[in-house]
Amino acid sequence: MTHPQRLLGPSRGECSGRTASRTPLAREVGGAIDRRVATHTGGCLCEAVRFEVAEPLTRIEVCHCSRCRRSYGVGFAATVYARSAGFSWTRGRDAVTAYDAPLRTSPPAYRHTFCARCGSPLPIVRDDFGFVEIPVGTLDRTPDRPPAYEIFARSKPPWLPASVAGRSFDAAAPRAEHVARELAGKRDR
Secondary structure, three states: OOOOOOOOOOOOOOOOOOOOOOOOOOOOOOOOEOOOOOOEEEEOOOOOOEEEEOOOOEOOEEEOOHHHHHHHOOOOEEEEEEEHHHEEEEEOHHHEEEEEOOOOOOOOOOEEEEEOOOOOEOOEEEOOOOEEEEEHHHEOOOOOOOOOEEEOHHHOOOOOOOOOOOEEOOOOOOOOHHHHHHHOOOOOO
16 A cells, blocks of 8 residues: 655655655654564465565554555554565465555555455555555564554554554654665665
């Protein structure tokens, strides 16, 4: 799922998708990337699809945009990111289905990836951007750190607590490109 802004573009309005623009904050949140390298595994509800990632994971990002709420069927999407170079499908790659929603403003499209058999959300691999977005609920071992921040908080349902993360932004997180660059292996200039 990919937000309306391009990978390193400015933050604009309501998200039209995830991944490219809604990448986590590294320096703004203070250590958003867990540098411990371990192999993380996960899969879907029916176990037809399994994956592993041998890369550090970012801290959890919580998104309340309307498309994430509809994609996940709940008040938010909770995701982590890793470099796509260390990601692989270990079972059921043929059951992985992607849906690109119509554009609202500009590319890339909002992408939702799911199991064709059980409908569970699955990681969104964006080789074109160099990273993968992983729904936290698909991981076999839940990350032990709290969410780093939440975005599109202005769209948060009223039945959720005031804040589920340390920082909250009404739209996309400012300066999110730091982690995008870091995940892509590029340095800030």
